[in-house]
Amino acid sequence: MTWEVVIGLEIHAQLTTKTKIFSGSSISYGAEPNTQANLLDLGMPGQLPVLNKAVIPKAIKLGLAIGAEIGRRSVFDRKNYFYPDLPKGYQTSQFSFPIVDKGGVVEIEVEGETKKIGVTRAHLEEDAGKSIHDAFPGQTGVDLNRAGTPLLEIVSEPDMRSAKEAVAYAKKMHELVQYLGICDGNMQEGSFRVDSNVSIHKPGTPFGTRAELKNINSFKFIEQAIELEIERQIEVLESGGQVVQETRLYDADKNETRSMREKEEANDYRYFPCPDLLPVVITEEDIEAVRAEMPEMPDAKRKRYVADFNLSDYDAAFLTGSRAMAEYFEAVVAKTNEAKVSANWVMGELSKSLNQNGLDVADSPVSADMLAGLIERIQDNTISGKIAKQVFDAMLSGEGSADEIVENKGLKQITDSSAIEALVDDVLANNTAQVEAYKGGQEKMFGFFVGQVMKASQGQANPAQVNQILKDKLK
Amino acid sequence: MHTLSVKEMSEKLRNKEITSVALTQHYLDRIDQYDGDLNAYVTVTPELAMEMAKQADDMIAEGKGGLLTGIPVAHKDIFCTLDVKTTCGSKMLDNFIAPYDAKVVEESRKLGMPILGKTNMDEFAMGSSSESSYYGATKNPWDLKAVPGGSSGGSAAVIAAGLAPLATGSDTGGSIRQPASFCGITGIKPTYGAVSRYGMIAYASSFDQGGPMTRSAEESAWMLDVMAGFDERDSTSLEQPKQDYVSTLNNDIKGLKVGVPAEYFEAGLDEGVESNIRAAIAELEKLGAEIVEVSLPNKELAVPAYYVLAPAEASSNLSRFDGVRYGYRCENPTDLNDLYTRSRSEGFGAEVKRRIMVGAYALSAGYYDAYYLKAQKLRRMVRDDFVKAFEQCDVIVGPVAPTPAFNIGEKSDDPVSMYLADLYTIPVNLAGMPAMSVPAGFSNGRPVGLHLVGPYHSEAKLLNVAHQYQQVTNWHQQMPESYQ
Numbered sequence: 001m002t003w004e005v006v007i008g009l010e011i012h013a014q015l016t017t018k019t020k021i022f023s024g025s026s027i028s029y030g031a032e033p034n035t036q037a038n039l040l041d042l043g044m045p046g047q048l049p050v051l052n053k054a055v056i057p058k059a060i061k062l063g064l065a066i067g068a069e070i071g072r073r074s075v076f077d078r079k080n081y082f083y084p085d086l087p088k089g090y091q092t093s094q095f096s097f098p099i100v101d102k103g104g105v106v107e108i109e110v111e112g113e114t115k116k117i118g119v120t121r122a123h124l125e126e127d128a129g130k131s132i133h134d135a136f137p138g139q140t141g142v143d144l145n146r147a148g149t150p151l152l153e154i155v156s157e158p159d160m161r162s163a164k165e166a167v168a169y170a171k172k173m174h175e176l177v178q179y180l181g182i183c184d185g186n187m188q189e190g191s192f193r194v195d196s197n198v199s200i201h202k203p204g205t206p207f208g209t210r211a212e213l214k215n216i217n218s219f220k221f222i223e224q225a226i227e228l229e230i231e232r233q234i235e236v237l238e239s240g241g242q243v244v245q246e247t248r249l250y251d252a253d254k255n256e257t258r259s260m261r262e263k264e265e266a267n268d269y270r271y272f273p274c275p276d277l278l279p280v281v282i283t284e285e286d287i288e289a290v291r292a293e294m295p296e297m298p299d300a301k302r303k304r305y306v307a308d309f310n311l312s313d314y315d316a317a318f319l320t321g322s323r324a325m326a327e328y329f330e331a332v333v334a335k336t337n338e339a340k341v342s343a344n345w346v347m348g349e350l351s352k353s354l355n356q357n358g359l360d361v362a363d364s365p366v367s368a369d370m371l372a373g374l375i376e377r378i379q380d381n382t383i384s385g386k387i388a389k390q391v392f393d394a395m396l397s398g399e400g401s402a403d404e405i406v407e408n409k410g411l412k413q414i415t416d417s418s419a420i421e422a423l424v425d426d427v428l429a430n431n432t433a434q435v436e437a438y439k440g441g442q443e444k445m446f447g448f449f450v451g452q453v454m455k456a457s458q459g460q461a462n463p464a465q466v467n468q469i470l471k472d473k474l475k
Numbered sequence: 476m477h478t479l480s481v482k483e484m485s486e487k488l489r490n491k492e493i494t495s496v497a498l499t500q501h502y503l504d505r506i507d508q509y510d511g512d513l514n515a516y517v518t519v520t521p522e523l524a525m526e527m528a529k530q531a532d533d534m535i536a537e538g539k540g541g542l543l544t545g546i547p548v549a550h551k552d553i554f555c556t557l558d559v560k561t562t563c564g565s566k567m568l569d570n571f572i573a574p575y576d577a578k579v580v581e582e583s584r585k586l587g588m589p590i591l592g593k594t595n596m597d598e599f600a601m602g603s604s605s606e607s608s609y610y611g612a613t614k615n616p617w618d619l620k621a622v623p624g625g626s627s628g629g630s631a632a633v634i635a636a637g638l639a640p641l642a643t644g645s646d647t648g649g650s651i652r653q654p655a656s657f658c659g660i661t662g663i664k665p666t667y668g669a670v671s672r673y674g675m676i677a678y679a680s681s682f683d684q685g686g687p688m689t690r691s692a693e694e695s696a697w698m699l700d701v702m703a704g705f706d707e708r709d710s711t712s713l714e715q716p717k718q719d720y721v722s723t724l725n726n727d728i729k730g731l732k733v734g735v736p737a738e739y740f741e742a743g744l745d746e747g748v749e750s751n752i753r754a755a756i757a758e759l760e761k762l763g764a765e766i767v768e769v770s771l772p773n774k775e776l777a778v779p780a781y782y783v784l785a786p787a788e789a790s791s792n793l794s795r796f797d798g799v800r801y802g803y804r805c806e807n808p809t810d811l812n813d814l815y816t817r818s819r820s821e822g823f824g825a826e827v828k829r830r831i832m833v834g835a836y837a838l839s840a841g842y843y844d845a846y847y848l849k850a851q852k853l854r855r856m857v858r859d860d861f862v863k864a865f866e867q868c869d870v871i872v873g874p875v876a877p878t879p880a881f882n883i884g885e886k887s888d889d890p891v892s893m894y895l896a897d898l899y900t901i902p903v904n905l906a907g908m909p910a911m912s913v914p915a916g917f918s919n920g921r922p923v924g925l926h927l928v929g930p931y932h933s934e935a936k937l938l939n940v941a942h943q944y945q946q947v948t949n950w951h952q953q954m955p956e957s958y959q
Contacts, residue, residue, distance in 0.1 A: 039575055043795040045568070046555045046577055046674040048709050078791050080838075082815055089794020140811075142799070270838035272847060275680035275788055277710050 003200045003237075005230050006207050007166045008158035011173055012151045013183040014127070014191040015058050021126050021150035022049030022092065022277075029189050033132070037144035041129075043087030048276050051076075055124055055150045056280060058182040059099045060290040062152060065180055065297060066119050068104030070287055071097055076124075076277045079269040084142050085129035093153075095271040098123035099280065100154075106176070107299070108168040117169045118157035125151050152182070158197070158207065163226035167219050170194050174219075179298055179323040187217045194222055198229045199243065208233070209243040213257060216250050225250035229257050301326055309339035318347055324362040331368035336375045345371060349392050366395045374402040387411050387459055414461045417469065420453070423461060424469050427452045438474060446470065476501045477637035478954070481546055481694045484640060488535055488545045495535070495545030499528035499589045502547050506591065506638050509958060515613050515623075515632040517552045518560050519592035531587035543697055544587040549639035551630050552593035553600055554685070555674040556580050559590070563676045564598040564608035564626075567796045567803045567822035577674025578706050579643055579685050586701060591639050594629030598824045599793065600650055600678040602626050603896045606887050607826045614883070615658060616955045617921055621880035624654030630688045631658035636958040641698050644688040647678050648781055649875070649900025651686050655912035656875035656924025661941065661951055662688040663695050666931050667907035668713035670699075671706030677792040679785035680711075682904045691951050692913065692941035696720040699934065718935045724942040729763030731940065734868030736771045739899060739926075745878040747918025752874045755915040755925045755944070759872070762943055769864040769871060773856045777902035778894060780853035783837045783846045784905075789827075790834030796822065829890065858906040865930040870940055872927055874899055875912045879921035899926055909934045913941045914950035922950075 020027055023040040040047040063070045077095040104119030129147035131140050154173060160166045174192055177183035185192045199210035213229060216222045228250075233243050248257040296304070298320045305316035319329045325346075332342040350371060354364060374391055377383050383391060383406055394405045406412055414420060427449055428435055438445040453466045476484070476498055487493045503521050510516050524547060531545035555561050555573035557580075562568040576584060584590070597607040605628025606612040613628045615621035616636035623632040627644030631654035634642050644651040646664035655662030663686050670685040677683060687698035699720050706712045735756060740749060760766055798804035798818025805817035823831070837846035864871060876896055886893040903910045908931055912924035925944075929937045945951050 042800055044555075044574065044801070045561070045563070045571070045676040045795070046573075046672075048673055050708060050710055080791050080794060082794065082797060084797075084799050084811065087795060087800060089797060090791050268840045270791070270835060270840075270843075272787060272791070272838050272843070275711075276677075 003234055004203045005161050005163075006158045006199050006201065006210075007160035007163075007226065008197045009156045009160070009166060009170060010195040010197070011154040011156075011170065012127075012193040012195075013154060013173075013177045015055050015150040015152055015182055016184055017052055017054045017058075017150055019052055020148035021052050021055055021124065023148050025148065027146075027149045031145055033141070033143035033145060035145065037129075037147060041087065041144050041147050043089075049092065049274075051277060051280070052150065055152075056099070056282070056286075057290045057293075058180075059122065059124055059152055060282065060287060061180045061182055061294060062122055062154070062177065063100035063104065064287070064291055064294060065176055066100075066104035066106055068119060068122070069101040070282055071099045071101045071280075072282050073097060074099040074123075074280045074282070076274045076280075077271045078274045079271055081267065081269055083128070083131075084140065085131045085144070085147065087129065087144060087147060091126060091128060092274055092277070093125035094123035097279070099282075100152075106169060106172050108165060108172050110162070110164050110168050115159075115165065117159045117165075120155045120157050122152050122154040125153055127151050163223045163230070166196060166226055167223045170222060171219055175298055175322065179295060181295065181323070190217070193217070196222065196226055196229075198226055198233070200230060200233045200237065208237075209245050211243060211245070211257075212247045213250055214247055221250060221252050224252075224255065225257055228255065232257065295323065298326075305339075309333070309343070311339060311343055315343050315347065319343060322361070324360065328361050328364070328368045332372045332375070335369070335372035336379070338375065338379065341375055341378070342372070345375060349389065353396055365398065366392070370395055370401055377402050377406060381413055381415060381462060382406060383411055383413050384459065384463055387413065411460060414457055415465060417465060420457075420461050420465050420469055423453050423456050424449075424466070424473055427456060428473060435474070446474075449474070477505060477640070478959070480691065481543070481640050481689070481697065484546055485542045495528040495531040495547075495587075495589060496525065498545065499524050499547045499591070502591055502639060509636055509638060512619060513614050513616060513632050513636055513638070514611050515595055515629040515636070515638060516549070516592045517562055517564065517595050517608070517610050517629070520559055520590055523559065524589040524591050527584070527587065527589035531589060534587045540587045543583075543641070543701060545589070546640055547589040547591045548583050549591045549594050549630060549633050549642040550580055550583075551627050551642070551644050552596055553645050553676050554580050554593075554643060555676065556590065556593065559593065561593065561676070562609070563600070564596040564610065565823065565827070566609040569609065569803065571802055573674075575674060578671035578708065579702050580674065582701050582704075583643075588641070588701075594627070594633055594642060596629055597626035597650075598827050599676070599789070600626040600645060600647055600683075601789070601826050601830055603649065603653055603893050604881070604883070604886065605629060605654070606883060607824055609824060612883055615880050615921070616958055617659065618880070620882050621921060622657065622883050622885075624657035624876075624880060626650040626654075627662075627688060628654045628657075631655055631660055631662070634658065634660045634688055634690055635955065637954060640690075641694060642688040643685060643698075643702065645675055645683060645685045646900075646904065647682045647684075647785060648904050649897040651688060652875050652900050652910060652912035652924065652926065653897060655688055656926075657880035657922060659914045659917075659922030659924075659950065659953060660688060660690055661692050661695050661911065661913055661945075662686060663699060663911045663934065663937065664903070664909060665699065665703060665934050666713065666909045668711050669703045669909070669932075669934065671704070671709040671712050673706055673708040677788075679788040680792060681788060682781075682785060684904075692911070692938050692945050693721075693724055695911070696724055696938045696942070699938070703934075715932075718932065720935050720938050723935045723939045726939050726943075727763065728759070728940055728943050731759070731764040731870065732868040733759055733764045733766050734769035734864055734871040735766055736769050736774075736864065736871060736873060738771050738774045739873030743877050744874060745918060748874050748876070748878060748923050751916035751918060751923040752872070752925060755913075755948075756872055758944060758947060759940070762947065767868050769867055771860045771864060771871075771902065773853070773860050774898070774902055776853040777857045777905050778898050780850040780857065780905060781901045782833070782894060783850035784854065786830040786834030787837045787847055788834065790831045790838065793823075793827065793831055798822070826890070854905045857902050861902070861906045861908055861928070861930070870927050870929050870933070870937060872925060875924035875926040876900070879918045879923055903928050907931070909937055911937050911941055913944060914953070915948070916950055
């Protein structure tokens with residue numbers, strides 16, 4: 001019998017608020033150490049937490065998106081432990097009564113097969129600060145800027161059976177929280193952190209002892225780390241050893257996981273309800289208000305793109321890959337009313353240039369409006385598709401709108417039949433040998449004439465008209 | 476000047492018969508003269524007091540401020556006070572200069588009440604005698620051999636000895652009322668949430684409540700008016716308009732239903748205390764009150780429940796004192812664990828360590844249900860007793876403490892007998908209801924306090940009853956001879 005892999009994920013999604021979950025300090029990334037820590041964040045005596053209510057609808061949004069029960073009365077608990085970057089000596093979290101309760105499900109697709117992954121719960125909590133071990137020789141520095149940052153910890157069921165499934169689930173959740181606008185998904189800055197609990201067992205026997213892989217900041221590395229951990233556990237068990245419950249770190253440089261070497265006594269966090277905070281009571285009206293603001297979910301969007309826009313599954317999946325991408329695309333279509341052409345431009349020139357410049361679609365130098373303006377000029381024959389690419393490049397380098405560029409550069413398409421006729425006449429007169437060959441049955445020569453006319457017009461002649469006039473003249 | 480009532484001081488200040496500078500200096504002089512023996516202040520702040528007094532005189536001259544502008548105040552050392560050492564009676568915070576004002580201090584400062592200093596207390600408010608302070612025991616002005624009660628023993632002593640006209644205290648299991656009773660002064664623990672806990676160093680957050688400690692009920696009403704009110708910085712602060720504590724003081728109490736629980740007069744109650752309380756009840760009857768018998772059958776459950784719940788919260792609340800960011804840090808720590816272990820072992824006193832250990836135990840895996848959850852159930856039963864009793868009466872009366880002040884050292888080696896000194900006050904904290912201690916006589920020369928307990932939000936009623944009682948008695952005006 002072969003080993004069965006069992007994986008559950010804990011995802012920490014940093015919520016997109018301006019301030020911390022229990023204090024008014026900013027949570028913007030990258031500030032000087034301890035410049036975003038006020039008296040509360042420092043754990044000063046007598047300081048009291050006040051809930052930043054902006055986190056509530058964000059958590060409800062996730063709950064609604066995955067079809068989970070919303071905790072009507074969720075309670076903040078204290079998780080007690082000592083660490084220098086935990087100023088109060090406890091982390092405020094939710095233990096017995098989370099804001100997103102059971103029932104959540106997320107659908108993933110791996111190698112053509114769809115699978116449902118259960119979400120056990122999601123709860124609100126505050127982040128800890130950061131210990132800095134390399135700034136002061138022989139000493140550890142503490143930066144409390146991050147302490148109190150609002151997190152939604154999303155806990156899955158142990159439903160995944162391979163590293164691929166785990167990554168598919170993590171990506172799905174990553175897409176979801178960004179679509180919902182509750183997390184910016186930035187894995188490098190730690191806004192979206194994935195901890196993987198991995199174990200193996202023989203089917204039909206109880207689950208094996210799990211190891212936790214923490215703080216891996218890319219999907220690629222998550223997959224590699226899980227694969228390595230599976231191999232390691234198989235090796236340990238097959239050589240008669242036992243898997244130890246522990247936290248392991250993934251070293252991308254050495255491509256190995258290793259134990260954090262912490263004493264793994266069963267931690268007793270002595271959870272109890274935080275007496276400084278009132279329970280969060282959520283009414284039916286609160287839920288309905290959030291429901292009314294729910295954006296269209298990616299799966300629904302994909303189906304709509306195929307049905308309404310007549311796009312392929314591939315195109316629909318690409319264009320709904322992020323909420324920003326879908327919004328961009330829909331803004332272009334809204335103006336052009338041409339889904340397929342718009343899709344080609346967004347997926348083609350636009351995405352290519354964004355990739356080359358390492359830009360997100362939200363930061364595109366060519367706005368949806370500008371791109372739509374370009375497509376419109378193709379549609380009304382002001383410019384050809386070929387010239388359009390030239391105009392697009394000019395827009396990219398900030399030379400203005402399509403109209404401005406066409407005007408300034410004199411790129412307007414030649415649609416005057418007599419002007420085109422004159423060009424055609426010239427080409428035919430200068431290439432008599434080729435004309436003879438064509439008339440002698442070498443129909444492939446037609447392309448040569450088109451090319452010559454376009455060249456003579458510096459690309460600005462309307463290709464359809466060029467074709468028509470050439471055909472007439474060569475009869 | 477210290478024998479004047481605060482009302483008289485206020486009138487004289489506004490009539491320019493006295494100045495805040497003179498009044499404040501008078502109290503500073505008395506502190507100099509008497510506090511060496513009493514040890515009621517941890518920190519005296521003469522420069523701050525005099526500077527504030529000058530400002531208060533300016534405010535009065537400009538017709539600004541309120542009735543308490545210019546009247547000095549002493550704050551229990553549990554309230555953070557900007558730029559002033561705030562120790563909570565602990566070695567742990569011996570070097571802690573607070574970087575901000577507690578809400579209570581902020582309000583008194585805004586009003587122009589000169590801060591005389593910070594009063595002594597049981598370490599982290601854990602105690603009933605003020606003996607557990609790192610700064611040594613405070614003594615009872617009525618008898619220097621006796622404790623002043625605790626944990627707000629310093630505040631009670633400074634009022635009794637005339638070393639401050641007004642003081643603040645805090646009450647988690649009786650810490651305002653029991654010292655008020657032992658020192659013969661008036662004190663009120665308001666409804667939980669009436670006074671903001673912002674800046675009040677937490678002991679047991681779901682019980683802690685600040686309140687005034689004064690000579691008379693009228694002064695408590697004035698002071699509570701300064702201290703109470705909604706504060707968005709405290710999530711458990713009551714979001715409702717503040718009561719008018721003052722204008723109802725003179726209402727007569729004819730027809731007031733006074734509940735007397737049989738359970739408050741059982742074995743263990745000092746005879747002298749009982750006879751004084753019975754006499755006080757008779758006095759209320761003379762004022763037109765109707766005496767009804769009520770029952771609080773679960774009173775016995777209160778002390779055990781409290782000594783699970785309060786330490787549980789304390790064990791977590793006191794985790795922040797870890798030697799990392801402020802407060803006491805052990806010398807030459809060898810590693811992180813050593814830093815934590817020694818800073819906390821050396822920085823906390825015995826009673827604090829005892830409660831942290833009890834609390835951590837009650838919350839630990841496998842014991843949580845049996846201790847913490849069970850105690851929460853008992854807490855509800857005790858509260859329900861009160862709710863039921865108040866269907867039959869307007870206020871409940873009884874003794875604040877089973878005995879008058881005991882001697883220093885008498886109970887300090889026996890925590891359980893110390894805990895039982897609070898058996899009448901603790902049930903009220905479990906319920907979160909308001910209660911007062913009102914001077915009601917003496918037993919063997921030591922003061923006795925009458926306990927007035929009311930339903931939620933009945934502070935104005937309690938103060939009214941106490942004030943009416945004080946119109947026909949003069950226990951609250953007595954001062955120990957050597958401090959007159």
